[in-house]
Amino acid sequence: MTSLRITNVHLVDPETQTVTLGSLTINNGRISGADTADTLLDAEGQYLAPGIVDIGAKVCEPGERHKESFRSAGLAAAAGGVTTLVARPDTKPSVDSPETLEFASRRAQANCIVHSYQMAALTKGRLGREMTEIGFLQDAGAIAFTDCDAVITDNKVLSRALTYASQLGALIIGHPQDPSLSKGASATSGKFASLRAIPAVSTMAERLGLERDLAMVEMTGAKYHADQISTVQALPALERAKAQGLDVTAGINIHHLTLNEFDVANYRSFFKVKPPLRSENDRLAMVNALASGLIDTISSMHTPQDEESKRVPFEQAASGAVALETLLPAALRLYHAEQLSLPQLFRALSLNPARRLGLTSGRLAVGAPADLILFDPNIPFVLDRYKLKSKSKNTPFDGQRMQGRVLATFVDGKKVYQL
Amino acid sequence: MQTKHLLGIEPLHPHQITEILDLADQYAQSNRSKAPINDVLGGCTQINMFFENSTRTQASFEIAGKRLGADVMNMSMKASSINKGETLIDTAVTLNAMHPDLLVVRHPHSGAVDLLAQKVDCAVINAGDGRHEHPTQALLDALTIRRSKGRLHRLNIAICGDIAHSRVARSNLILLGKMENRIRLVGPATLMPSGITEFGAEVYHDMNEGLKDVDVIMMLRLQSERMDGGFIPSEREYYHRYGLDTAKLSNAKEGAIVMHPGPMNRGVEIDGEIADDLSRSVIQEQVEMGVAVRMAVMNILMRSRREAAQEAML
Numbered sequence: 001m002t003s004l005r006i007t008n009v010h011l012v013d014p015e016t017q018t019v020t021l022g023s024l025t026i027n028n029g030r031i032s033g034a035d036t037a038d039t040l041l042d043a044e045g046q047y048l049a050p051g052i053v054d055i056g057a058k059v060c061e062p063g064e065r066h067k068e069s070f071r072s073a074g075l076a077a078a079a080g081g082v083t084t085l086v087a088r089p090d091t092k093p094s095v096d097s098p099e100t101l102e103f104a105s106r107r108a109q110a111n112c113i114v115h116s117y118q119m120a121a122l123t124k125g126r127l128g129r130e131m132t133e134i135g136f137l138q139d140a141g142a143i144a145f146t147d148c149d150a151v152i153t154d155n156k157v158l159s160r161a162l163t164y165a166s167q168l169g170a171l172i173i174g175h176p177q178d179p180s181l182s183k184g185a186s187a188t189s190g191k192f193a194s195l196r197a198i199p200a201v202s203t204m205a206e207r208l209g210l211e212r213d214l215a216m217v218e219m220t221g222a223k224y225h226a227d228q229i230s231t232v233q234a235l236p237a238l239e240r241a242k243a244q245g246l247d248v249t250a251g252i253n254i255h256h257l258t259l260n261e262f263d264v265a266n267y268r269s270f271f272k273v274k275p276p277l278r279s280e281n282d283r284l285a286m287v288n289a290l291a292s293g294l295i296d297t298i299s300s301m302h303t304p305q306d307e308e309s310k311r312v313p314f315e316q317a318a319s320g321a322v323a324l325e326t327l328l329p330a331a332l333r334l335y336h337a338e339q340l341s342l343p344q345l346f347r348a349l350s351l352n353p354a355r356r357l358g359l360t361s362g363r364l365a366v367g368a369p370a371d372l373i374l375f376d377p378n379i380p381f382v383l384d385r386y387k388l389k390s391k392s393k394n395t396p397f398d399g400q401r402m403q404g405r406v407l408a409t410f411v412d413g414k415k416v417y418q419l
Numbered sequence: 420m421q422t423k424h425l426l427g428i429e430p431l432h433p434h435q436i437t438e439i440l441d442l443a444d445q446y447a448q449s450n451r452s453k454a455p456i457n458d459v460l461g462g463c464t465q466i467n468m469f470f471e472n473s474t475r476t477q478a479s480f481e482i483a484g485k486r487l488g489a490d491v492m493n494m495s496m497k498a499s500s501i502n503k504g505e506t507l508i509d510t511a512v513t514l515n516a517m518h519p520d521l522l523v524v525r526h527p528h529s530g531a532v533d534l535l536a537q538k539v540d541c542a543v544i545n546a547g548d549g550r551h552e553h554p555t556q557a558l559l560d561a562l563t564i565r566r567s568k569g570r571l572h573r574l575n576i577a578i579c580g581d582i583a584h585s586r587v588a589r590s591n592l593i594l595l596g597k598m599e600n601r602i603r604l605v606g607p608a609t610l611m612p613s614g615i616t617e618f619g620a621e622v623y624h625d626m627n628e629g630l631k632d633v634d635v636i637m638m639l640r641l642q643s644e645r646m647d648g649g650f651i652p653s654e655r656e657y658y659h660r661y662g663l664d665t666a667k668l669s670n671a672k673e674g675a676i677v678m679h680p681g682p683m684n685r686g687v688e689i690d691g692e693i694a695d696d697l698s699r700s701v702i703q704e705q706v707e708m709g710v711a712v713r714m715a716v717m718n719i720l721m722r723s724r725r726e727a728a729q730e731a732m733l
Contacts, residue, residue, distance in 0.1 A: 191614035267530030
């Protein structure tokens with residue numbers, strides 16, 4: 001394999017929290033310390049950062065390949081600068097046995113042009129009754145365990161699953177939410193939801209769910225990552241757990257960082273996500289929590305939905321949005337608003353998720369995998385959803401002005417995308 | 420009125436509301452005197468699409484359309500292809516291909532009428548969408564108040580009962596607020612929508628206090644599915660605390676009027692004696708004004724459509 005040296009480039013290093021003009025060499029799929037290479041690439045002052053590690057994208061295989069496949073998700077990820085995609089198990093059927101896991105992994109291996117890891121369900125069928133074969137699944141390559149938005153309500157079941165998982169050192173990803181409060185809700189309680197008369201859930205439901213999960217973590221010693229924290233009320237609990245030394249991290253979805261409940265406007269179902277969009281007050285608090293490091297990761301929560309499930313009255317519409325390709329341009333809004341620096345963004349997009357999953361990527365250090373993105377943070381464009389590479393086009397950013405695009409994506413040193 | 424549809428009270432300006440009410444007042448007179456009415460909707464096709472059961476609203480829209488000369492067709496959507504899995508948008512596109520002039524739509528989901536209106540070329544009137552809005556009901560209530568009180572501003576108006584689940588309450592709250600009235604919301608906390616303190620209305624949980632010196636009392640129907648202990652402990656406790664009876668009514672101003680959008684639950688939210696007392700209750704008049712208001716809305720929408728079409732030809 002030939003080596004490549006990218007010169008005249010701003011290196012965004014989340015480990016050192018610096019941006020420096022310099023060059024970087026890729027050799028044999030890894031970042032090398034060498035000063036010379038077979039090929040030189042003048043980046044003309046653009047930016048190079050570790051590729052995004054996205055925890056929790058839904059690929060829809062097995063079961064709903066008309067919405068997304070490993071092939072289309074991989075293309076979308078590469079175009080969006082996501083070099084590692086961590087697939088959710090909330091497929092049809094759920095990835096809850098070594099057999100389904102092997103199927104999904106095989107499909108990913110054959111079709112996905114970026115790295116792909118598979119998460120497995122924590123309980124069989126994500127029904128919250130019996131734990132899955134956590135050991136077998138781990139052997140087959142499951143990188144984390146989650147029932148996604150199907151919250152386990154039986155505390156006995158959850159405590160046993162967490163206890164069993166913790167002896168194996170497995171990472172558990174929880175969805176902090178009280179399902180009895182949030183049942184049927186598609187907005188956040190408050191004036192807007194009342195004006196539009198959309199069934200709503202109090203932000204307290206997230207705190208209740210998180211407090212319960214954290215008590216369980218304290219009890220069982222499990223390794224826990226909250227998939228999406230989106231409300232002010234949940235932050236003190238998270239802060240307390242971290243101060244206490246529990247093995248706890250938290251993430252946020254790109255939509256909760258960049259949109260608020262008013263974006264739903266006249267019942268625009270493409271803005272229906274789970275949990276529902278929050279108030280602007282909540283959003284700003286989340287941006288601050290991300291800057292301070294209280295919230296560790298940003299994910300896409302990529303959830304493809306076809307037109308049939310979105311083009312219906314708001315209450316009946318399916319939740320979720322595609323986001324692999326819009327994750328970076330949307331996140332760059334926070335950079336342009338001077339709320340987060342580029343190294344802070346990539347700490348949450350690349351470094352922290354990689355670390356949490358035990359991967360060596362997400363860094364610019366010598367010896368790390370050459371999973372890299374070359375991007376221009378300033379290039380403006382208007383998003384056209386029909387140009388997305390995902391099979392599903394349900395993005396809330398359609399027609400919006402965005403700033404910042406991926407110019408090239410490298411996975412293990414190989415260029416998988418070029419604008 | 421420049422608008423193409425009537426989807427809710429929220430987008431209307433106060434002067435548009437007054438324009439509708441003025442015209443409706445004329446129709447109310449001519450309806451009573453049986454005077455001949457100009458066939459402004461002659462040759463127009465009006466389709467009533469009710470995805471939710473309704474007797475009085477559907478009949479009111481049908482009569483209003485027929486009085487103005489429209490060809491009215493009623494579609495009971497419960498029995499139609501909706502049950503065969505056809506989406507609302509497919510239904511809209513199919514109907515649109517038949518070129519109706521006016522669609523009157525009621526749907527059990529908030530925002531559904533709005534969605535449908537985006538997909539058709541004709542005028543759409545919202546006849547109630549979920550818990551969201553019921554604009555013609557608010558307009559007919561406003562007309563009833565104006566005729567009885569002589570004005571539609573600076574009145575003390577109490578809206579009582581299940582505010583959270585009521586589209587009538589929401590549309591009235593918006594309309595009466597736009598016309599600069601002082602609004603009180605009276606009911607148990609479990610039946611108040613979230614964020615209610617930001618609506619600019621005063622909230623009362625004690626009905627006797629809430630009715631003190633009001634000019635207008637609007638009662639709401641308590642849906643039977645709310646009575647099962649989920650939102651209120653029991654029907655009898657609700658009637659005791661929030662049912663309108665003579666004792667509670669005595670707190671209101673002398674000559675205060677009592678309104679109800681119907682159908683009533685006597686002995687749940689209102690005492691039968693008050694409901695049937697024509698010196699206090701204007702419930703019959705509300706029904707009468709319903710036809711007049713709907714005629715006015717249809718006339719204005721059709722006129723603005725014709726004007727828009729003429730402009731397009733020029």
